[in-house]
Amino acid sequence: MIGLLHQISSGIASGAIYASVSLALVMIYQATHHVNFAQGEMATLSTFVALTLIHAGVPFWGAFVITVVLSFGLGVAVERVLMRPVMNAPVLTSVGVFIGLLLIINALDGWIFGFTIKSFPSPFHSAHPLLGGLVSPHELGETGLTVVVLTLVWLFFRFTPLGLAMRAAAHNPSSARLCGINVSRMLGLGWGLAAAIGAAAGIMVAPVVFLDPNMMSGILLYAFAGALLGGIDSPLGAVIGGFVVGVLENIFGAYIVGTELKLTVALIIIVAVLLVKPAGLLGRAVQVRV
Amino acid sequence: MPALLEARGLRAGYGPPDVLHGIDFTVEEGGVTALLGANGAGKSTTLRALCGMIRRAGQITLGGARIERAATEEIVRRGVGHVPDGRGTFLELTVEENLRLGAYTRRDRAGVAADMERMFGYFPRLKERYRQQAGTLSGGEQQMLAIARALLVKPRLLLLDEPSFGLAPLIVREIFHILRRINAEERTSILVVEQNASLALDLADHAFLLETGRIVVSGTASAIRQDETVRRSYLGY
Amino acid sequence: MTGNRSALGGALVVFAVLLALAFVSDSYHLFQLTMLVVYAVAVLGMVVLTGYNGQISLGQGAFFAIGSYATAILMANYNWPYWATLPVAAAASALVGFLIGFPALRLGGLYLALTTFALAVAVPQVLKVDALSGLTGGVQGLTMDKAEPPFHLPLTGDQWIYLFTLGVGGLMFLLAWNLTRGRIGRAMMAVREQSTAAEAMGVSLAGIKTRTFAVSAMLTGVAGALSSIAVQFVAPDSFNFFLSITLFVGLVVGGVDSIPGALFGGAFIEFVPNIANDISKAAPGVVYGAILIGFMFLMPRGVGGLLARALRRGRKLAAPAE
Ligand SMILES: Nc1ncnc2c1ncn2[C@@H]1O[C@H](COP(=O)(O)OP(=O)(O)OP(=O)(O)O)[C@@H](O)[C@H]1O
Numbered sequence: 109m110i111g112l113l114h115q116i117s118s119g120i121a122s123g124a125i126y127a128s129v130s131l132a133l134v135m136i137y138q139a140t141h142h143v144n145f146a147q148g149e150m151a152t153l154s155t156f157v158a159l160t161l162i163h164a165g166v167p168f169w170g171a172f173v174i175t176v177v178l179s180f181g182l183g184v185a186v187e188r189v190l191m192r193p194v195m196n197a198p199v200l201t202s203v204g205v206f207i208g209l210l211l212i213i214n215a216l217d218g219w220i221f222g223f224t225i226k227s228f229p230s231p232f233h234s235a236h237p238l239l240g241g242l243v244s245p246h247e248l249g250e251t252g253l254t255v256v257v258l259t260l261v262w263l264f265f266r267f268t269p270l271g272l273a274m275r276a277a278a279h280n281p282s283s284a285r286l287c288g289i290n291v292s293r294m295l296g297l298g299w300g301l302a303a304a305i306g307a308a309a310g311i312m313v314a315p316v317v318f319l320d321p322n323m324m325s326g327i328l329l330y331a332f333a334g335a336l337l338g339g340i341d342s343p344l345g346a347v348i349g350g351f352v353v354g355v356l357e358n359i360f361g362a363y364i365v366g367t368e369l370k371l372t373v374a375l376i377i378i379v380a381v382l383l384v385k386p387a388g389l390l391g392r393a394v395q396v397r398v
Numbered sequence: 399m400p401a402l403l404e405a406r407g408l409r410a411g412y413g414p415p416d417v418l419h420g421i422d423f424t425v426e427e428g429g430v431t432a433l434l435g436a437n438g439a440g441k442s443t444t445l446r447a448l449c450g451m452i453r454r455a456g457q458i459t460l461g462g463a464r465i466e467r468a469a470t471e472e473i474v475r476r477g478v479g480h481v482p483d484g485r486g487t488f489l490e491l492t493v494e495e496n497l498r499l500g501a502y503t504r505r506d507r508a509g510v511a512a513d514m515e516r517m518f519g520y521f522p523r524l525k526e527r528y529r530q531q532a533g534t535l536s537g538g539e540q541q542m543l544a545i546a547r548a549l550l551v552k553p554r555l556l557l558l559d560e561p562s563f564g565l566a567p568l569i570v571r572e573i574f575h576i577l578r579r580i581n582a583e584e585r586t587s588i589l590v591v592e593q594n595a596s597l598a599l600d601l602a603d604h605a606f607l608l609e610t611g612r613i614v615v616s617g618t619a620s621a622i623r624q625d626e627t628v629r630r631s632y633l634g635y
Numbered sequence: 636m637t638g639n640r641s642a643l644g645g646a647l648v649v650f651a652v653l654l655a656l657a658f659v660s661d662s663y664h665l666f667q668l669t670m671l672v673v674y675a676v677a678v679l680g681m682v683v684l685t686g687y688n689g690q691i692s693l694g695q696g697a698f699f700a701i702g703s704y705a706t707a708i709l710m711a712n713y714n715w716p717y718w719a720t721l722p723v724a725a726a727a728s729a730l731v732g733f734l735i736g737f738p739a740l741r742l743g744g745l746y747l748a749l750t751t752f753a754l755a756v757a758v759p760q761v762l763k764v765d766a767l768s769g770l771t772g773g774v775q776g777l778t779m780d781k782a783e784p785p786f787h788l789p790l791t792g793d794q795w796i797y798l799f800t801l802g803v804g805g806l807m808f809l810l811a812w813n814l815t816r817g818r819i820g821r822a823m824m825a826v827r828e829q830s831t832a833a834e835a836m837g838v839s840l841a842g843i844k845t846r847t848f849a850v851s852a853m854l855t856g857v858a859g860a861l862s863s864i865a866v867q868f869v870a871p872d873s874f875n876f877f878l879s880i881t882l883f884v885g886l887v888v889g890g891v892d893s894i895p896g897a898l899f900g901g902a903f904i905e906f907v908p909n910i911a912n913d914i915s916k917a918a919p920g921v922v923y924g925a926i927l928i929g930f931m932f933l934m935p936r937g938v939g940g941l942l943a944r945a946l947r948r949g950r951k952l953a954a955p956a957e
């Protein structure tokens with residue numbers, strides 16, 4: 109029983125990370141109907157930047173904030189330079205461009221920061237065991253921080269005029285323009301925000317999985333599974349899907365398929381969702397083109 | 399009356415071929431102008447061209463300033479409210495959010511709140527459905543929401559694309575009645591596209607008739623209503 | 636039908652040149668040529684899918700792996716002769732393609748990309764898993780014997796492997812060419828161009844798409860099997876996600892809808908240095924990424940598209956003389 113509880117709580121901890129990346133993916137999908145395959149690599153790059161800052165003597169939270177802000181800029185830049193020209197191009201073009209970006213960032217990470225696996229400091233420490241030793245301080249802190257980030261994002265979209273405008277631009281760009289909204293600026297902001305969320309997730313997961321250029325590839329896969337499970341056009345669904353995938357991954361890994369096959373769980377979830385409920389839990393019905 | 403909007407040699411289209419072949423027209427300050435024509439004549443295209451939603455060339459002047467190169471959002475900020483073809487409702491958002499989006503460009507909170515109340519005066523049903531998802535509104539309610547949203551821009555010129563489309567006659571009458579009040583009370587000039595010519599001519603003081611991207615007749619509403627050939631060949635009543 | 640005839644003529648010339656190379660190359664270059672053909676067949680599988688069906692696979696490396704392992708397992712564990720493993724490798728990869736394609740292909744284009752992406756990331760893990768290591772050799776992988784020339788032919792082993800690969804590869808190209816030309820090919824094109832028109836033709840879209848995907852997986856699986864025979868060794872880490880990406884880059888470079896382009900794709904993969912094994916060092920990744928983005932923006936139809944345009948122009952210039 110304690111074992112199961114432990115699996116669930118650490119599933120929630122990794123689910124928080126997946127939820128963040130799922131949300132980043134879905135935000136972009138909703139606005140552009142393209143999937144940013146480089147979302148994970150962008151987050152890895154951000155995490156390397158954070159580590160460099162920390163090694164240069166910047167305090168952890170200072171490095172965190174600086175990195176998130178820089179990542180926001182990176183997201184905006186990627187939208188301007190790469191996304192905009194392929195906005196209305198066929199899916200193949202955008203897939204090609206974002207896979208290209210994935211390759212470039214991955215290689216540059218290795219080139220600049222090295223291919224060796226690096227440990228990453230955690231800001232969360234505790235002298236006492238937490239919740240009866242059920243969770244590590246980092247798990248608890250990481251989950252808490254991620255939940256705070258996700259809540260802030262939700263508040264932003266739900267209650268600020270800018271957040272509303274971004275949602276409007278994603279749902280219905282031409283109507284948004286008729287309300288005086290600069291849609292292309294909203295898209296840039298959306299990419300910036302997605303990259304910032306990804307950066308926070310990268311920094312939070314790095315102490316657990318350690319940092320190397322491929323750190324996010326598995327996480328991106330779980331995030332895809334989470335996004336599809338929740339509904340690829342539903343941000344709330346993505347967050348829920350991310351948490352569910354985290355818990356499922358841990359339980360399946362511990363009791364059914366073994367930890368060696370954890371990534372396969374993501375594949376199984378994806379195939380199962382597409383078979384059973386392609387729209388996901390909260391998504392709108394997908395047009396089935398049979 | 400001075401012209402609020404003036405188009406000279408307006409050409410527009412979606413791909414390389416022009417849909418509008420150089421049209422000239424004006425909308426007078428404080429007036430209602432009707433834009434009539436058969437299906438596919440280019441009525442919606444004209445409104446889209448005015449708002450910078452499609453490729454266009456020629457001269458468009460709004461209140462003395464040239465806007466033919468301005469971006470849609472810029473034109474909106476200069477005081478053009480557009481109720482597009484299909485209403486352009488944000489179906490996933492609530493009625494409240496749709497209305498707030500209408501007022502997105504405005505910074506005068508008090509003014510927005512007062513205008514919001516006035517909209518509820520015109521369209522009490524929107525108040526009842528304030529927190530409802532807009533996609534769940536009836537067609538008539540969605541049309542009301544679209545008009546209210548465009549009015550919250552505080553436009554000098556309101557463009558309406560077939561406000562009667564798909565609505566029951568009773569609702570249509572209600573909406574046209576409200577449009578008349580809006581024109582009178584808010585001093586908002588209106589350019590309305592309508593299939594229902596008789597209805598539009600009742601509301602309008604000027605009208606012009608579009609045929610495959612060219613203006614073939616224009617004049618006062620009453621003159622056009624009288625014109626036997628126009629009536630028989632274009633208006634069909 | 637001059638177009639068809641000159642295409643066939645061109646193909647024969649290329650084939651003859653490749654054949655002749657078997658007798659003038661040293662074993663190092665023979666191995667490179669063998670791998671060129673292997674990758675060309677793998678890319679060909681993607682051309683059938685993307686070019687003729689409009690679908691995107693980011694997990695073709697998984698089918699390559701399945702073909703490779705099918706051959707390796709049969710050869711290393713069950714002492715099958717190399718040539719007899721090919722049909723099994725083909726069937727195994729086609730089956731997995733069918734199973735994966737079935738759910739994803741009913742939906743829009745991105746879904747197959749996502750699913751195959753997941754497949755590509757997951758497959759190396761499956762190959763490593765302890766429970767299967769009796770079969771797959773686990774992390775260590777499997778080693779096989781080198782194929783010998785049959786009938787005491789006066790050939791070296793490397794020459795024979797190259798010729799064998801070339802022969803099977805040629806057959807695969809012929810198969811793909813036939814497939815895309817016949818009734819099924821027209822249906823496939825209709826699927827890509829206009830789904831409603833295809834439906835009006837009485838084509839079952841999902842059926843065609845799923846079968847095309849199975850064929851695509853089969854072709855890439857056969858390429859994997861050929862690579863096993865050539866390399867005589869398989870290990871999970873050769874089939875990581877970057878293999879799938881490499882094949883995707885090969886597809887884009889060759890041209891997504893060009894069957895001859897697949898040969899350029901194969902050459903690109905083999906000769907742009909150190910890709911398959913050593914992708915984790917920086918330079919190739921940057922080059923690949925830049926090439927991918929560059930092609931997307933500047934030459935979306937790849938080398939094959941360029942070639943086709945040049946040929947057409949050439950024919951137009953020649954036409955008045957006729
Ligand atoms: N988005 C578009 N892309 C390409 N062509 C279009 C588009 N919208 C309209 N057209 C073409 O432009 C021409 C004029 O269309 P428009 O929508 O302006 O007609 P309309 O007068 O509003 O007709 P209706 O009364 O049916 O709404 C038509 O030939 C139409 O096919």
Ligand SMILES: [Mg+2]
Pocket residue numbers: 441442443483559
């Ligand atoms: Mg219209």
